[in-house]
Amino acid sequence: MIYQLADILGTVAFAISGVLVAIDKRLDLFGVLIIAFVTAIGGGTLRDLLIGNTPVTWIQDLTYVIVIPITVALAILFSKQLKFLRRSLFLFDTIGIGLYTMVGIEKGLEANLAPVICIALGTMTASFGGVLRDILCNEIPVVFRREIYATACIAGGGLYFLLTVLNTPEKIAYAIGVLAVIAIRICAVKMNIRLPNIYRNAK
């Protein structure tokens, strides 16, 4: 129940981030809807395709097909007000990547895949929707350029596996994994922490 509510909050946040980018590119109504949809379900879809989990999730579970168009309609109607929600949106989005990371890891575990692959699937679930959004909008994906984002997913996923190796009960490890992703991302943004600069000696 709490889990499903959080999943919906994450979907809403991802869809809104798609709407914002699409409006910025002045796409038409259909374009905005598709970008919102792709941002919200793109990561999970790629994950499902790679592990052979078809039909993919959003085709089987109609929640997304209901939640995303409603979100888009509201986001367009209240687009002026959206900028005042920036802080809430960041929080939703961050909760979203925390949850999506662990959802991806669970799907990998169900398919008996190695921990490193599970972490990759979790990170993909959380971040690939944004990558697709940026490609469709003809931008280099922002996740490749700025901020601790995917890195938070990798770190949270790694922590989860470390905890399970240490015999932490599954549910607790899961919750800590989600919270770790959220905490790392919030700290990184608040404290302006970035990945090590690989262009030092470039200049």
Add this chain to the structure above:
Amino acid sequence: MIYQLADILGTVAFAISGVLVAIDKRLDLFGVLIIAFVTAIGGGTLRDLLIGNTPVTWIQDLTYVIVIPITVALAILFSKQLKFLRRSLFLFDTIGIGLYTMVGIEKGLEANLAPVICIALGTMTASFGGVLRDILCNEIPVVFRREIYATACIAGGGLYFLLTVLNTPEKIAYAIGVLAVIAIRICAVKMNIRLPNIYRNAK
């Protein structure tokens, strides 16, 4: 028989639209071939992947692998004359999206999917090849920016399901679905109808 002829006409029209964009970008012969191919089969391929219908259609049915290269060769040889065919091309393309929409819906029904998902699959079959064409040519997909295109597919697909709910015989509903997509697109272009502008209060 008529169905297959129409499928080939649609494929030819989609392939030519790919050739035109690729030549515009001055791609080489291989690039033009791939763009034509992706434009013609991209939508159906994505649909097949999402519902787990693999190997995807064009790998199993060699029609496309024969028709598309021949189309590309002729389109390059007669590229000067192509501009005089603009009206025929628009008609082929419009017939193509009408048929592709219903093909996608049928595939969804065969997989026992919900009507809304079937309509999404139909729209994807008809429009995603053009999206891939534009991404590969480094453009924001034209379908996100202009004209009633995908919207015609959604409307025609919706009409089909409405008719089946009203107990219309399957073949008649199918034909009306195809014709509705074609009619909506032609009317929209002739009468310059567009999606509601979501940027009114933006300025």
Add this chain to the structure above:
Amino acid sequence: MIYQLADILGTVAFAISGVLVAIDKRLDLFGVLIIAFVTAIGGGTLRDLLIGNTPVTWIQDLTYVIVIPITVALAILFSKQLKFLRRSLFLFDTIGIGLYTMVGIEKGLEANLAPVICIALGTMTASFGGVLRDILCNEIPVVFRREIYATACIAGGGLYFLLTVLNTPEKIAYAIGVLAVIAIRICAVKMNIRLPNIYRNAK
């Protein structure tokens, strides 16, 4: 054994080509890693998805998940020295496409697909990683614009099937196929051979 070494060399070369493009775009560490990964495994992944061979190869065989990050780390550390390795890199890359072409063809044969489809899968395995790399970096794929590259894969693949029709022992045909791709690419680059210009009468 020789085969596996060559596969690793090809993966390393593809990963380095990804690193070079990603650094050129000044992506961050995560971006560089993903571009390297996608360049190295993108072609095989698309092939696996299209024929329904899931979970895809790199999810089942951890070699790639080990080799690619190590390659990226070394490529970043020694990025200044990389330019002196240009000739070796070209050789690795060319060996890579030769091998990847035949790997793709074998996977098609295992799935009982037609020769023309197998050649398409082989060419895709060899060249689609580079296509994805360029799309993610917001460039029109270089393989669509320049040089004999994919064309070498198609020619080598065609030669392989010609030889098997002529009852050449499988292993010999395989080796000749790989060598043909390599030889055609090297000759084309050395002798500056290109695809026929389709823009003659364009001016």
